[in-house]
């Protein structure tokens with residue numbers, strides 16, 4: 263049995279869903295308003311190695327740097343967590359998106375680019391088949407099918423500079439309400455000669471570019487950039503709360519990725535959560551098409567895998583967005599006093615903080 267699935271949005275989440283459905287022999291079309299989806303990349307490309315490997319993307323061609331850890335800065339405190347093993351990859355987001363398009367197409371999906379899908383067309387698509395809304399944070403699919411809102415966003419601005427980089431294996435994170443109220447600022451070596459500078463601010467604070475200018479003009483950033491050559495910059499936003507509803511059984515709709523708010527609230531990373539959600543959505547849609555199963559299976563699987571960790575990420579954000587000794591500065595002080603740098607380097611997990619105690623216990627009892 264075949265069923266027509268229309269995926270709206272050719273970002274990573276939509277393309278992974280399309281790839282997975284096509285591999286199961288389900289007729290799938292992907293629609294994106296852009297001629298070249300993913301360009302220009304307004305997001306960063308930092309991924310935990312385990313997280314990106316899990317998505318089944320042959321991403322090697324997009325790899326631009328390997329990270330071994332992070333330095334955290336808050337007030338007068340700084341803490342370095344550096345591992346001997348690679349912890350994360352930096353991938354070129356434009357290249358990654360193009361790889362995902364090829365993989366969806368190779369699996370059999372029809373890719374339609376350069377035209378925005380709206381209103382009545384969505385209604386017709388859902389009458390004749392299933393619609394997957396993978397159309398980003400300001401999802402037209404979610405609005406059309408009245409799937410509720412996303413209550414909290416981070417506004418971002420980031421830019422890339424060509425410069426000399428002494429230690430390309432570490433990312434620097436700055437927690438400071440003056441530069442990045444509600445989120446943080448970052449310096450990430452995208453390669454050994456391109457440094458990314460970025461900030462996020464909670465939506466209440468408005469103009470992200472103004473905060474970026476302040477951050478980029480600060481002494482600590484100027485010291486790193488020196489006479490760096492500006493390459494490109496741009497604004498975007500990150501949804502950091504789940505949308506009220508992520509499926510509609512009667513109208514044959516599911517939302518994945520940023521459209522559903524499937525993002526880590528602490529870091530804004532959305533590719534791993536959204537990509538895995540896309541795989542779960544594909545399972546539920548296939549089950550619906552072949553066996554008459556319920557789309558609710560998708561929401562249940564997502565909740566089971568990610569709800570606890572989403573809450574822990576939210577808790578981390580509620581601590582680091584407080585300035586002073588009750589916030590990140592105090593937290594860094596405590597962690598340094600307890601000499602937790604080594605522990606975090608060995609057992610930390612960028613995606614799933616809930617696995618940290620388990621990893622630690624397994625290693626203590628010799629079963630890791």
Ligand SMILES: Cc1cc2nc3c(=O)[nH]c(=O)nc-3n(C[C@H](O)[C@H](O)[C@H](O)COP(=O)(O)OP(=O)(O)OC[C@H]3O[C@@H](n4cnc5c(N)ncnc54)[C@H](O)[C@@H]3O)c2cc1C
Pocket residue numbers: 270271272273274275276293294295296299300304305306307308309377378379380396397398399402418419420460498499500518519520521525530531532533534536
């Ligand atoms: C500054 C910044 C840094 C980030 N850093 C990281 C990071 O380091 N690691 C990480 O994992 N995540 C990061 N993220 C988050 C990550 O980029 C997103 O979670 C991810 O891109 C979401 O993918 P998606 O496929 O859900 O949506 P998108 O990538 O937003 O794709 C949606 C697509 O839908 C299309 N579209 C929208 N409406 C329509 C329509 N009506 N018709 C047709 N097409 C439509 C758009 O053109 C777009 O191509 C960052 C985000 C930002 C803003």
